[in-house]
Amino acid sequence: MATKAPKNPHDKHPLSKRVLREWLHGYLFLLPWIFGVSVFFVYAMVRSLIFSFTDVQIGGEAGLTITALANPWQNYIDVFTTEVNFPITLGSFALSLVLQLPIIISFSLIIALLLNSKIKARGLFRMIFFLPVIIATGPVMNMLTAQGVASVPMMADMTSLLGALPQFLLDPLTDLFNNLIVILWNAGIQILIFLSGLQKVSKTLYEAAKIDGASGWESFWKITLPIVKPMILLNSIYTVVTLATGGTNEIIELIYTVTNAPTKGYEYGMAMSWIYTLIIGVILVIVFLLFKEKSDKKVVYEKRRVTLR
Amino acid sequence: MKFNLPPKGARKDYFKKVFFGSNEKRGVVMSIVVYVLLITIAFIYLYPVLYMFSRSLMSSKDLLDSSAKWIPSSITGQNYRDAIATLDYWNSLWKNVQIAVIPTILQVFVCSMVGYGFARYKFPGKTLWMGILILSFLLPSQTIDMPNYLLFQNLKMMDGSLKPFIFLAAVGQGFKSTLCILIFFNFHRQVPQSLIEAAEIDGADHFKAYFQIAIPLSMAAIVCVTLFSLVWYWNETYLVRTYLGYGHTRAKGLTTLMIELQKFEDSYNVTFDARASSVTSTNKLNDAIKMAGTMLSIAPLLLLYLVLQKQFVESVDRAGITGE
Numbered sequence: 001m002a003t004k005a006p007k008n009p010h011d012k013h014p015l016s017k018r019v020l021r022e023w024l025h026g027y028l029f030l031l032p033w034i035f036g037v038s039v040f041f042v043y044a045m046v047r048s049l050i051f052s053f054t055d056v057q058i059g060g061e062a063g064l065t066i067t068a069l070a071n072p073w074q075n076y077i078d079v080f081t082t083e084v085n086f087p088i089t090l091g092s093f094a095l096s097l098v099l100q101l102p103i104i105i106s107f108s109l110i111i112a113l114l115l116n117s118k119i120k121a122r123g124l125f126r127m128i129f130f131l132p133v134i135i136a137t138g139p140v141m142n143m144l145t146a147q148g149v150a151s152v153p154m155m156a157d158m159t160s161l162l163g164a165l166p167q168f169l170l171d172p173l174t175d176l177f178n179n180l181i182v183i184l185w186n187a188g189i190q191i192l193i194f195l196s197g198l199q200k201v202s203k204t205l206y207e208a209a210k211i212d213g214a215s216g217w218e219s220f221w222k223i224t225l226p227i228v229k230p231m232i233l234l235n236s237i238y239t240v241v242t243l244a245t246g247g248t249n250e251i252i253e254l255i256y257t258v259t260n261a262p263t264k265g266y267e268y269g270m271a272m273s274w275i276y277t278l279i280i281g282v283i284l285v286i287v288f289l290l291f292k293e294k295s296d297k298k299v300v301y302e303k304r305r306v307t308l309r
Numbered sequence: 310m311k312f313n314l315p316p317k318g319a320r321k322d323y324f325k326k327v328f329f330g331s332n333e334k335r336g337v338v339m340s341i342v343v344y345v346l347l348i349t350i351a352f353i354y355l356y357p358v359l360y361m362f363s364r365s366l367m368s369s370k371d372l373l374d375s376s377a378k379w380i381p382s383s384i385t386g387q388n389y390r391d392a393i394a395t396l397d398y399w400n401s402l403w404k405n406v407q408i409a410v411i412p413t414i415l416q417v418f419v420c421s422m423v424g425y426g427f428a429r430y431k432f433p434g435k436t437l438w439m440g441i442l443i444l445s446f447l448l449p450s451q452t453i454d455m456p457n458y459l460l461f462q463n464l465k466m467m468d469g470s471l472k473p474f475i476f477l478a479a480v481g482q483g484f485k486s487t488l489c490i491l492i493f494f495n496f497h498r499q500v501p502q503s504l505i506e507a508a509e510i511d512g513a514d515h516f517k518a519y520f521q522i523a524i525p526l527s528m529a530a531i532v533c534v535t536l537f538s539l540v541w542y543w544n545e546t547y548l549v550r551t552y553l554g555y556g557h558t559r560a561k562g563l564t565t566l567m568i569e570l571q572k573f574e575d576s577y578n579v580t581f582d583a584r585a586s587s588v589t590s591t592n593k594l595n596d597a598i599k600m601a602g603t604m605l606s607i608a609p610l611l612l613l614y615l616v617l618q619k620q621f622v623e624s625v626d627r628a629g630i631t632g633e
Contacts, residue, residue: 023430029423030423033423036479036482037438037445039460041482044453051455125351128355131355131358134621137567138571139571142571144357147596147600149357192625241447256451256547256551259455284447
């Protein structure tokens, strides 16, 4: 069935046999996923939205009755008024996410810069920094935190220096110091992403800057940082998404418990998870606006956006 | 070592150059700073693992003795024996291998095809599907897990077997499938189209071109996705509890080492009923046993990582996650 003449496949010959075959094969390759995403993502999402606005009763073998609520927003209101833990947990989670993000990003950048300089045993160090990606999971982290090894020994003294701060800031900060290792353990992938970005920077750029009399400090701000900036965006989004869906996350635990509670579970859990989704979405948008590139670099940006996906 | 010192007059400049560096070379001081920083950070990273390992070998006497903070006075294997019994180790390990390996194989196969389809072909509605793909990456899965659970219950698939996991992986909706698809998409986008088009023109049909040319070319991405998918499935607890937790009793249902670790304390009390209720504190569940249990549950992955660490680290680079 092969066409004899080597034609350009993107030839805009409307609905030629060739174009049709392209379409068909595109869909053939995607077929399992299209089925899966339609049923287990789109349909599930719509159902979950409906659940969150109604009263769901589960009776017997998969008997599901959905009754409309007098006030469709009732579940959302109830989540905030009756589930006392939820707003508090949500608030402290959002705050700790905002605090952790710059730490993880700046720390992984520093480690990547150190690794990128001329050193021996780079492979060994890289292996150590990447280790937590493999072994850090919810249960393991809980075990370690319970042992008190999640904090660097000297850090306990540091917290006493913060005594003058108001309570609402003090709590998350002490939390931060007490869990410093846990936070750093979340930086494995980010280090690699920065490192591979740094290794692509041409050496001649730095040489030229040196000849012009720039110090190492100036080269960092004027060359390294602008080049690394799109990776900061990539890493930030990656960090937010992994932290938001990760195993040590209290909100996910809470949603799981509420959803599986014997009475009035599903609609509550769904309402909670939609509020949670909204908060994550807002944080992602803020991160995106902070680190996105200027519009005159639109082509580069388009390329980077693909990477993000 | 031989020192070739410059003449007296220039010595001051020479030492300054060696210690503080010049425009061309980093000085000794700077090198020391870099190494000290790296070693400190590496120690902070390894600290929990080292602590865990040393604790797991301690007898209960050592635990209370503050002088034996790091090095046990005598090495005991009892903690590991207790932890193996508590975790029901070999049984849980075997079940964990099933949970990790079978969905991974399906996931790699399907995600590779989907990623290739997105990268290679142009078709109407592509933007829409791409949008859905990204949305499914960003949305926390908690919003959709419950409806899916109900769906599987309707399909009578929730019998404590691996069926829901297999089914989800086979339609590209497994654990972190979206990320896998994106990795493949990114990789196949960088493969020169002309290679594949040439094969198609030569008479190979589209699937032949995919299996004979695209797959061998994308080995780096396949290694990357396979390794990470194994790790993700191995460590997953939330979905295992949701979809496979039906027959939660250990004898029947599927379990993972992570889930067993989560309920370590309860299992210990059941396994060593007599000991737990005895008054003498020496036989109670102590930190050393807990650390031995944690060590055991990460041991298989640790081993895999030590053997394949190069593939792990480099595949991230080569699979183009980092973007070109």
